[in-house]
Amino acid sequence: MPHDAAPAAPSIPVIDVAPFIAGGPAAGDVVRQLEAAARDTGFFLVTGHGVSPEVTDHLYTLARAFFDEPQDWKVGQGREATLEGGVSFSPLADEALAATLGLKTPGDYKESLNFGPRLKGGRWPAKPDGLEQAFVDYFAEMERLARHLRRAFCAAIGLREDHFEPCFDRHLSALRVINYPEQDEAPLPGQLRAGVHTDYGFMTILRSEASPGGLQVRTRKGEWLDAPNIEGAYVVNIGDAFMRWTNDEWVSTPHRVANPPGDRKGSARRQSIPFFLNPSAETVIACLEPFMRDGKAAKYEPITYGDYIALKTSQAFSKA
Numbered sequence: 359m360p361h362d363a364a365p366a367a368p369s370i371p372v373i374d375v376a377p378f379i380a381g382g383p384a385a386g387d388v389v390r391q392l393e394a395a396a397r398d399t400g401f402f403l404v405t406g407h408g409v410s411p412e413v414t415d416h417l418y419t420l421a422r423a424f425f426d427e428p429q430d431w432k433v434g435q436g437r438e439a440t441l442e443g444g445v446s447f448s449p450l451a452d453e454a455l456a457a458t459l460g461l462k463t464p465g466d467y468k469e470s471l472n473f474g475p476r477l478k479g480g481r482w483p484a485k486p487d488g489l490e491q492a493f494v495d496y497f498a499e500m501e502r503l504a505r506h507l508r509r510a511f512c513a514a515i516g517l518r519e520d521h522f523e524p525c526f527d528r529h530l531s532a533l534r535v536i537n538y539p540e541q542d543e544a545p546l547p548g549q550l551r552a553g554v555h556t557d558y559g560f561m562t563i564l565r566s567e568a569s570p571g572g573l574q575v576r577t578r579k580g581e582w583l584d585a586p587n588i589e590g591a592y593v594v595n596i597g598d599a600f601m602r603w604t605n606d607e608w609v610s611t612p613h614r615v616a617n618p619p620g621d622r623k624g625s626a627r628r629q630s631i632p633f634f635l636n637p638s639a640e641t642v643i644a645c646l647e648p649f650m651r652d653g654k655a656a657k658y659e660p661i662t663y664g665d666y667i668a669l670k671t672s673q674a675f676s677k678a
């Protein structure tokens with residue numbers, strides 16, 4: 359076989375969504391690219407998304423200032439969990455994401471700040487100034503991009519373009535900034551920056567950062583791919599609830615965040631910003647009609663998103 363006929367290495371595609379957002383003649387081509395990626399790896403990068411770089415950088419910078427504060431102070435922040443739209447702080451090794459797949463591992467080598475307008479948190483910290491507003495503004499940017507992507511998904515599936523909109527009227531989406539510190543000491547056996555897991559909800563839109571020890575995605579064949587880092591691009595992946603909605607035809611893919619290699623541990627701080635787009639608690643996840651054509655049957659019983667998420671969350675925080 360001539361060597362140029364070898365199958366292409368699997369990869370995570372980069373899709374320019376600007377023609378879809380603009381609604382021009384190339385919109386259909388974007389829809390086809392998104393559908394192929396959603397069925398194949400369940401992960402893709404988007405450019406041409408229109409998200410404000412200033413709003414993104416501002417949240418990044420203020421969150422970084424928070425993480426730079428002493429640990430003793432941070433652990434006292436956002437503890438009440440009584441305030442809708444409050445903030446919560448999850449310290450190093452608090453969460454083991456691999457527990458959602460039934461794996462016992464030490465807690466993830468990360469700390470995070472978490473916010474959602476309909477999620478309970480505590481009072482916002484007194485510093486840095488403007489932290490709450492930075493979360494709120496970036497959340498709004500993510501909602502805008504998510505709305506475009508939902509419309510594109512409807513076009514791909516053959517649904518009315520506003521099919522999912524009622525599910526997001528009172529959505530339970532969450533915005534998180536994660537700090538993966540430098541690893542001055544070796545992590546515990548089995549401890550990763552973030553253990554292997556799938557995301558629970560509809561989709562995740564991630565602002566990532568190029569640094570040693572980053573996001574890796576498991577293909578359907580079981581190979582681990584490094585997610586590319588492209589300045590200004592966002593990583594998008596399909597979540598479990600959406601996979602269930604599509605009768606498993608669109609895929610929620612396992613992923614993890616690797617530790618930095620031994621020689622780079624002291625220079626490998628990384629900060630990422632995932633936005634987890636989740637439907638409302640009362641949304642019923644039932645197989646979409648186009649996925650039941652040609653004699654195909656629904657694989658799962660309908661379930662409300664509230665029941666579904668409660669189960670997954672309790673697993674993630676049950677410590678090894």
Ligand SMILES: O=C(O)CCC(=O)C(=O)O
Pocket residue numbers: 536552557564566572573613614615630631632
């Ligand atoms: O930080 C990353 O690159 C990914 C984090 C992640 O997968 C998650 O928090 O669900």
Ligand SMILES: [Fe+2]
Pocket residue numbers: 555556557562613
């Ligand atoms: Fe994830």
